[in-house]
Amino acid sequence: MVSNKLSYPDSSSTWTAKQTKLFENALAIYDQETDDRWHKIAKIVGGTTEEEVKRQYEILVHDINCIESGKVPLPKYRKVGESNISNQEKRLKSLKL
DSSP states (O other): OEEEEETTTTTOOOOEEHHHHHHHHHHHSOOOTTTHHHHHHHHHHHHHHHHHHHHHHHHHHHHHHHHHHHSSSOOOOOTTOOOEEEEHHHHHHOOOO
16 A cells, blocks of 8 residues: 555545654654654654644544544454465365366
């Protein structure tokens, strides 16, 4: 996936997966007590302004709140040892042709 459409209502900006990862890593480095936090994060992400970084943070907080409140269903993960191969594919593999 090349870009990540932000899920916050009325969001029109798109960040690449790389920018999103840089943003998340920068948040871990610069906490709320850091002087010029948004400027430093924007510099790390690159190609963004302080305002865009603040907006991305608001979107992240909104997404987390939605997940924690149960508004977003958790994905159905495969069980340990479970295969991606369907039953039909398994039957076809076992055929001796």
